[in-house]
Amino acid sequence: MSKKLLKNAYVLISADDDVEKMNILIDKDEIEDLIPVEITNKREQGIENVEEFDLSGKLIVPGFINAHTHSVMSYFRGLADDVSIDDWLFKYMFPREDLLESEMAYYGAMVSILEMISNGITTFVDMYMFTDSVAKAAYDLGIRAYISRGLSYDTPEGWKKRLNENIGTYEKYNGLDDRIYIGFGPHAPYTVPIDKLKEVAKLAKKYQTHVQIHLLESTNEKQLYNLIDIENTGLFEVPTISAHCVYADEKDIEVLSRSEVNVAYNPTSNMKLGNGIAPIVKMLEKGINVTFGTDGSASNNSLNLFSEMKIGAILQKYKYGPDKFHVEEILRMAWENGGFALEEKLGRLEPGFKADLVVLDINSLEFFPNDLSKLKSHIVYSVNPKNVYASMAAGKWLYFDGKFLTLKEGEEKIYEQFYNYYKTLENKHNSLNFSSNYNTNDNCR
Ligand code: NI
Numbered sequence: 001m002s003k004k005l006l007k008n009a010y011v012l013i014s015a016d017d018d019v020e021k022m023n024i025l026i027d028k029d030e031i032e033d034l035i036p037v038e039i040t041n042k043r044e045q046g047i048e049n050v051e052e053f054d055l056s057g058k059l060i061v062p063g064f065i066n067a068h069t070h071s072v073m074s075y076f077r078g079l080a081d082d083v084s085i086d087d088w089l090f091k092y093m094f095p096r097e098d099l100l101e102s103e104m105a106y107y108g109a110m111v112s113i114l115e116m117i118s119n120g121i122t123t124f125v126d127m128y129m130f131t132d133s134v135a136k137a138a139y140d141l142g143i144r145a146y147i148s149r150g151l152s153y154d155t156p157e158g159w160k161k162r163l164n165e166n167i168g169t170y171e172k173y174n175g176l177d178d179r180i181y182i183g184f185g186p187h188a189p190y191t192v193p194i195d196k197l198k199e200v201a202k203l204a205k206k207y208q209t210h211v212q213i214h215l216l217e218s219t220n221e222k223q224l225y226n227l228i229d230i231e232n233t234g235l236f237e238v239p240t241i242s243a244h245c246v247y248a249d250e251k252d253i254e255v256l257s258r259s260e261v262n263v264a265y266n267p268t269s270n271m272k273l274g275n276g277i278a279p280i281v282k283m284l285e286k287g288i289n290v291t292f293g294t295d296g297s298a299s300n301n302s303l304n305l306f307s308e309m310k311i312g313a314i315l316q317k318y319k320y321g322p323d324k325f326h327v328e329e330i331l332r333m334a335w336e337n338g339g340f341a342l343e344e345k346l347g348r349l350e351p352g353f354k355a356d357l358v359v360l361d362i363n364s365l366e367f368f369p370n371d372l373s374k375l376k377s378h379i380v381y382s383v384n385p386k387n388v389y390a391s392m393a394a395g396k397w398l399y400f401d402g403k404f405l406t407l408k409e410g411e412e413k414i415y416e417q418f419y420n421y422y423k424t425l426e427n428k429h430n431s432l433n434f435s436s437n438y439n440t441n442d443n444c445r
Pocket residue numbers: 068069070214243295296
């Protein structure tokens with residue numbers, strides 16, 4: 001059966017709508033129609049081959065879009081909670097990342113994607129190594145994904161190797177199932193020189209794809225480059241998501257605004273690594289398209305947009321005043337702004353949009369009083385992942401009533417493989433540390 005009818009639920013079509021009771025008709029991977037409950041019975045007679053789901057007592061909202069993460073980093077959750085961003089990156093992450101292998105990366109991504117699906121995230125934007133493994137995990141689990149190879153420059157050979165991997169994954173996976181897309185991921189202006197950023201901009205234009213980059217994340221970066229120089233590489237002429245922008249000043253905001261660069265706000269990661277609060281309210285005032293990202297499990301430590309929305313909102317209110325940053329703006333950032341950044345019909349539950357949605361249980365305590373006019377506020381400030389009843393991407397249920405429906409292997413097998421690889425990584429790392437004790441930290445790349 002190619003059609004699905006989600007019946008009797010309350011529906012929030014978009015951040016700017018009111019909650020209404022209606023039925024959603026889905027054809028393949030798209031929303032075909034929204035039908036007021038009272039006339040469904042009449043119209044239903046004309047619909048054949050429909051699989052029905054009674055979702056009484058539930059609220060259907062657009063699927064959440066995680067616009068910045070590194071899914072393989074699930075292995076490093078809890079590894080470096082109390083260190084500076086430099087130590088975090090150079091002392092803890094890089095040495096372990098050198099030991100990763102492609103099958104490990106697959107299981108790392110699997111665990112993160114399962115976490116995201118059960119937390120109501122139906123699209124994620126990923127930057128990392130082992131893009132074939134991440135793309136395969138996303139393909140296998142049915143989530144929508146925009147994936148790029150993290151590119152940094154060390155030697156001409158190293159650069160070429162990474163670019164070739166990025167292009168290889170593009171050729172193998174881009175457009176697969178109309179939900180896996182491969183872009184380019186220059187890591188940051190302090191790890192990729194200007195002429196190489198120009199090369200990436202040319203490639204992104206040639207392949208007509210998106211770019212992700214970390215920009216102005218930490219205070220040191222402000223001294224290292226000027227955003228106008230990055231703009232002049234041509235990188236902002238393609239759809240670009242720039243993660244963080246914590247240290248964007250007024251001039252930088254002007255550049256981001258005129259170049260229509262999309263920004264991913266990662267409040268938990270920014271605060272946990274001690275970087276600070278991004279000027280999101282100012283960016284929104286200048287018309288910049290801002291989305292939410294979780295960043296990876298090694299700096300967040302959970303892949304959960306409910307907590308990003310709440311923490312992100314509280315920080316903006318602290319910085320700019322409690323009358324700023326309304327619930328509608330916050331929900332737009334988590335939904336349709338993500339769709340706008342990715343140039344896909346996502347983040348609204350309208351006919352013609354992709355059937356990516358989340359079902360929340362409004363009979364949970366976090367939703368009380370579950371008065372319809374209060375539900376949007378509850379989603380931002382009270383709801384948490386345990387209130388997610390189901391998640392759907394591209395018209396397929398990925399998660400329903402506590403079960404992962406797209407998992408081919410058993411859940412336990414995935415967790416066992418993940419844990420075994422985690423132990424392998426730690427053992428390898430410990431034995432290397434032992435043999436290179438006299439080397440201080442020079443082995444960090
Ligand atoms: Ni990041």
